[in-house]
Amino acid sequence: MTRRIRFNAFDMNCVAHQSPGLWRHPDDRSHQYKELTYWTDLARLLERGRFDGIFIADVLGTYDVYGGNDTAALRQGAQIPVADPLLLVSAMAAVTDHLGFGVTTGTGFEHPYPFARRLSTLDHLTKGRIGWNVVTGYLPSAARNFGAADQLDHDERYDQADEYLEVLYKLWEGSWEDDAVVRDAAAGVYVDPAKVHHIGHGGKHFTVPGIHLSEPSPQRTPVIYQAGASSRGVRFAAENAEAIFVAAPSKRVLARTVRTVRDALVAAGRDRYAARIYALATLVPDATDEAARRKHQEYLSYASVEGGLVFVSGWMGVDLSHYDLDDPIGEVHSNAIRSIVAAFQESDDEGREWTVRDIGRFAAIGGVGPVFVGSGETIADRLQEWAADTDVDGFNLAYAITPGTFEDVVRYVVPVLTERGAYRTEYEPGTLRDQLFGAGDRLPDDHRGARYRLGAPDSTVLPDELSREPRQAVAATG
Ligand SMILES: Cc1cc2nc3c(=O)[nH]c(=O)nc-3n(C[C@H](O)[C@H](O)[C@H](O)COP(=O)(O)O)c2cc1C
Numbered sequence: 001m002t003r004r005i006r007f008n009a010f011d012m013n014c015v016a017h018q019s020p021g022l023w024r025h026p027d028d029r030s031h032q033y034k035e036l037t038y039w040t041d042l043a044r045l046l047e048r049g050r051f052d053g054i055f056i057a058d059v060l061g062t063y064d065v066y067g068g069n070d071t072a073a074l075r076q077g078a079q080i081p082v083a084d085p086l087l088l089v090s091a092m093a094a095v096t097d098h099l100g101f102g103v104t105t106g107t108g109f110e111h112p113y114p115f116a117r118r119l120s121t122l123d124h125l126t127k128g129r130i131g132w133n134v135v136t137g138y139l140p141s142a143a144r145n146f147g148a149a150d151q152l153d154h155d156e157r158y159d160q161a162d163e164y165l166e167v168l169y170k171l172w173e174g175s176w177e178d179d180a181v182v183r184d185a186a187a188g189v190y191v192d193p194a195k196v197h198h199i200g201h202g203g204k205h206f207t208v209p210g211i212h213l214s215e216p217s218p219q220r221t222p223v224i225y226q227a228g229a230s231s232r233g234v235r236f237a238a239e240n241a242e243a244i245f246v247a248a249p250s251k252r253v254l255a256r257t258v259r260t261v262r263d264a265l266v267a268a269g270r271d272r273y274a275a276r277i278y279a280l281a282t283l284v285p286d287a288t289d290e291a292a293r294r295k296h297q298e299y300l301s302y303a304s305v306e307g308g309l310v311f312v313s314g315w316m317g318v319d320l321s322h323y324d325l326d327d328p329i330g331e332v333h334s335n336a337i338r339s340i341v342a343a344f345q346e347s348d349d350e351g352r353e354w355t356v357r358d359i360g361r362f363a364a365i366g367g368v369g370p371v372f373v374g375s376g377e378t379i380a381d382r383l384q385e386w387a388a389d390t391d392v393d394g395f396n397l398a399y400a401i402t403p404g405t406f407e408d409v410v411r412y413v414v415p416v417l418t419e420r421g422a423y424r425t426e427y428e429p430g431t432l433r434d435q436l437f438g439a440g441d442r443l444p445d446d447h448r449g450a451r452y453r454l455g456a457p458d459s460t461v462l463p464d465e466l467s468r469e470p471r472q473a474v475a476a477t478g
Contacts, residue, residue: 002421005387006394007414008102008245008278009046009406012057013083018282018367018398020076020307022299028401033083036091042403043092046099049410050424052276052435053100054092055133055225055245055396056085060109061142063314067321070141073314076307086118093126100432102131102225102243107161109137109146113208116171119222120214128218128431128441131243133225136161136233139314155232163203165240166458169449170199172221174459175212191215198467200460209462219441221449223432229257237275238264239448243436245396247280247368249354253343254279255390262391270446276436278396279386282366283405284373285412296373299365299400305357308364315340315368325357340368366398376412383413384422 015030016023023030032038046054062080064070073080085103092101101122105115122130136157137143143151152160180195201208226241228234237244244261248254258279262272284299286292313320323329329344344354354362365371372382383395399405417423428434431441443449451458461467 007051008396009054010398015077021304040095047096055102058085058104061139066310066313078310098427104133106137107164112167117213120217123217131223158232169452171212174452197461200462234264238268243276276393279392280369281395282371282398285408289374303364305360308360323356328353376416380416
């Protein structure tokens with residue numbers, strides 16, 4: 001049977017998300033990120049292309065690792081200025097019916113209580129099309145602006161994220177019963193208090209005794225996305241994620257990453273295919289291979305190696321301005337994104353060692369994923385070959401220019417894959433989770449979040465008689 005390929009669009013509320021320098025291209029509209037019409041036009045386009053969703057990245061700091069300050073990042077517009085990802089969703093949801101929304105927020109910067117409500121609100125407003133990309137952060141500049149001297153240690157950030165998710169699962173899955181809202185006009189009862197439960201959470205980082213503020217939304221827990229690829233990150237993803245973003249510069253590294261992730265899903269007691277895996281890639285299609293090659297060359301003429309190094313320094317947590325451009329990357333220790341360091345410490349698919357210049361040039365279009373250039377047929381061949389050889393479910397598509405790259409994908413690549421039976425011909429009905437797995441709107445019973453449902457083993461819900469006592473009494477027992 002022909003293997004089906006899925007697409008996600010990768011964007012961010014800023015200019016030239018993963019293509020530093022390309023904001024100078026005359027056809028790039030990324031500087032219009034401040035206008036709703038940029039986002040609503042893009043959402044319509046992606047839905048026309050039957051993408052699974054749009055994934056909106058975010059950081060809460062500047063890329064000030066390169067050169068030890070934020071001068072180069074600002075000059076390059078390297079994900080700065082950057083605006084809020086969540087506020088874009090309602091507008092895009094209003095002009096689409098099926099497109100999913102994967103929004104990124106970090107677990108280190110906001111208390112889970114108001115965050116739980118914001119995502120429930122978006123799940124209601126999108127009719128169940130919201131996903132959350134759980135990130136633990138990697139920029140020390142973000143931590144500093146929240147009052148810390150530095151970010152927590154790499155693995156500790158994941159430990160804290162574990163508890164963050166525990167609080168959220170308790171609020172989303174265990175607080176309100178499905179039939180709690182009765183809207184009984186005759187009896188004058190809007191909510192049946194017996195069906196709303198105080199979650200009773202007390203942990204190392206958070207104390208949340210009360211109820212969730214929102215009533216149950218179509219999916220309750222949003223689709224959980226994750227992109228950590230270190231060994232601790234993979235364990236976290238395997239326990240929580242339903243969609244996993246991976247990024248690797250070569251097919252060999254990608255295949256190994258996917259195998260590791262799928263093995264980890266099994267080790268976490270889940271099915272090998274319980275999470276959809278999307279690999280980062282940038283496509284440069286045109287009517288012919290030759291036209292696409294010319295277009296790629298033109299894009300490269302705008303790409304900024306310095307901008308690429310600003311990003312990679314931030315991702316690696318290593319100031320690459322100290323290296324000679326022709327130095328190999330060698331042995332470095334990272335407290336940022338360990339998997340990216342490891343990926344570049346391997347030779348590329350041709351067996352060459354990566355130098356600092358190679359990395360800067362490579363990352364200047366589409367970050368650390370491959371760039372496929374050619375006609376729709378040529379690119380479809382590559383995507384099908386990579387999917388078959390690496391076992392990914394699909395691709396998370398960065399852009400060289402926006403929306404031009406996505407227009408080209410919808411125009412040249414989607415029809416070829418569809419013709420080959422490798423791409424969906426229409427959206428299935430239902431929520432984002434149902435679109436991804438065809439197994440309903442809610443988390444499956446073998447997912448970690450299900451353990452916090454009312455009556456499930458890890459529920460800490462307070463007994464009714466305690467939670468409905470006058471507040472004084474509850475405080476005394478808590
Ligand atoms: C494709 C991809 C997209 C990511 N997007 C973000 C993002 O938007 N914001 C962020 O803080 N981290 C982002 N990350 C970083 C990861 O979520 C994770 O925090 C990081 O990889 C560190 O974990 P690791 O060392 O386990 O890989 C992304 C990683 C990848 C591979």
